[in-house]
Each structure stands twice: as structure tokens, then as C-alpha cells.
Amino acid sequence: MRNQGAGTGPEMEIVHLLRAVAVELGLHSARFANQNGMHPTDVRALIALMDAARAGEEMTAGRLGSALGLNSAGTTALVDRLERAGHVRRVRSEGDRRRVVVEVDQRAVELGQAFFGPLIGSAVDLLQGYDERELAAIRSFLEGVREAAAEG
Amino acid sequence: MRNQGAGTGPEMEIVHLLRAVAVELGLHSARFANQNGMHPTDVRALIALMDAARAGEEMTAGRLGSALGLNSAGTTALVDRLERAGHVRRVRSEGDRRRVVVEVDQRAVELGQAFFGPLIGSAVDLLQGYDERELAAIRSFLEGVREAAAEG
DNA sequence: CCGAGTATCTCGCTGAGCGAGATAATACGG
């Protein structure tokens, strides 16, 4: 049986630290949401939309909803909210006219970059202080945790 | 001006990886919430309560609410829910009888350990594959990100 | 004691998200 307890070794300290980082990043997103009259779900949606855009993929209403764990009714309400706020546009897909492609407005992208940019910049600055082997350790640890969390 | 763009350098890759980990950990908590008929806020509350217990501190209703960003009405409703589900007990503070100390039930602790234990164990196992310098790099990077996120 | 301050709770309300089902467009066997 692996270590599951509230041990106090150096490994557990890092595990708690990682959890604390996750909580802190969540609170940071919540601040962004509050400042812009949005809800946590709306922020998660914008992030998913920007990720898709960066990967060059179209994001339909349905894919967005399932990425966030919403049903179709909730997804419609979410896209309504974001569209009313001017953060996204609904575009009927040309190929399949049942589908609604959700596009992020450039203004929303800039809003997000203005808010999250400094934090991302700090993280990049931090990383520039490590050598190859240290960077590889950080990367492989994060990769491993992501895989472990995705399985559960 | 620091790096804010959608750069593709090795640093940005790690930053996106960290964000992905945060998202994945959030989804993992959401699965725990669903499996036990709870809401995300309830899970966050249990985690805050267990953290306080581990630190040997009493958690009052008010402190719990402000840790989660709820007002007093929402906090009362939250503690009502958790108490109804048998996860916590309300105990009037002896010293100051206005205060309500919220205590986690042992059953809830075990429930949480059963669910999060494997993931924590995997992370600890992962960490045992690194040497001192690599562990120090992981720790200091996480510490730095936490501080940067807490400032914003 | 009395009034100010503090911790929690009650009440009424708003709105995010759900289940069920409607609507509209596509796929596909005959």
C-alpha cells in the first residue's frame, strides 16, 4: 500500500504545495470572474475556447458543454450569457447546419491576456532560472500528476 | 514587458501543463463531489476543514465561509447541508458561545482518503524518483507560482 | 447594567444548471 496518510515527509509537503497552487489558481480565476461580472463556469468556458483556438480547432456548443460537464440546456444558457456580454459569437457551421460554432471575441481574448498575462509572465521568469535537468523534472512531475488525476 | 503571448518555448509548455494539472485536479474533485451527491463548494469546505484539523486549528462557521468566499447566509446553508449529510457536526464554542465550531466527522475523513489517497500516493511515488536538486526545483517552482497567484 | 460590536441564523429572492421534450438538420437502409 502506498503512502496515503498525513505524513510529513518532503514528498507530502510538495503534494500539499501542489494542491495549494491549484487552489490559488482557482481563486485567481474567481477574481477575474468577479471583476468582470462573470461566474467561474464562464471563465472556464473562455479558457476552453481559447485553448481550442490556439490549437486551431473549432469549438461547437456541444463540445464546449461536455468539456465543462454541462448538459445541453445549461450549455445553451452559458453561451447565451457569454454572447449577451459580447465575449463570444454564435456562428452556424457551414458544413453541418445543426452545429453552432462558438467564436471568442478578440476583446475577450485581450481581457484575459491583460489579467492572466502577468501571472504567466512570472511563471515563465521563474522557469528561466532552472537548468535543463531541473526543467525536465518539473515537466515530468506535472505530466505524471496530470495523468494520475485524469485516470481516477 | 514579460512574455505574455502564446509562445511555444519550453517555458510556455510547462505553464500550460501546470494549468492543465490545475484543471484536472478540479475535475477530480468534481468527480468526488458527484459520487457523493455533493457540490464543488462542499468538497472545498471539507478540504478546508481537514487542513485546519491537520494544523490543529479550530474552524468556525465564519472562518470557513470567508475561506470559501461565502457570505453568512450561504455559510449557514453550506454547514446545514454538510451536517444533514452527516459529514460535519456543529459544536458551540465553550469560550464564546456565539461561535459555532465545525468539526469533520471521521467517516468523511475516511471517505476523502479513500478517494484522494490513490492520487496522493501516485504523486508521492513519482516524487521518489527524483534526487535532491530536482525535488528542490519542483518545490521552489510551485512555491513561486503560489506566491505569484496569491498577489494578483 | 447598557450600548456597541460580533457570530450566526432566518427570510425572501435571483439565477445557474438540470430533466424532459421540442425542433431542425443530417445519415442511411431500402
Added chain:
DNA sequence: CCGTATTATCTCGCTCAGCGAGATACTCGG
């Protein structure tokens, strides 16, 4: 082609988490 199954989104009515306002209960300094 036609009819039926399938898929994508939307509409409707509802539940319940969380909010604002204010009530209640306790503490403490003067």
C-alpha cells in the same frame, strides 16, 4: 429518393446554491 434513426441545439419548468437585509444571541468595555 423516402422514411426513419441519429445528432445538435434550443425551450420550458423546476430545484437549489448563494445573496442582501435584517433578526437573534452572546461578549465586552465603560
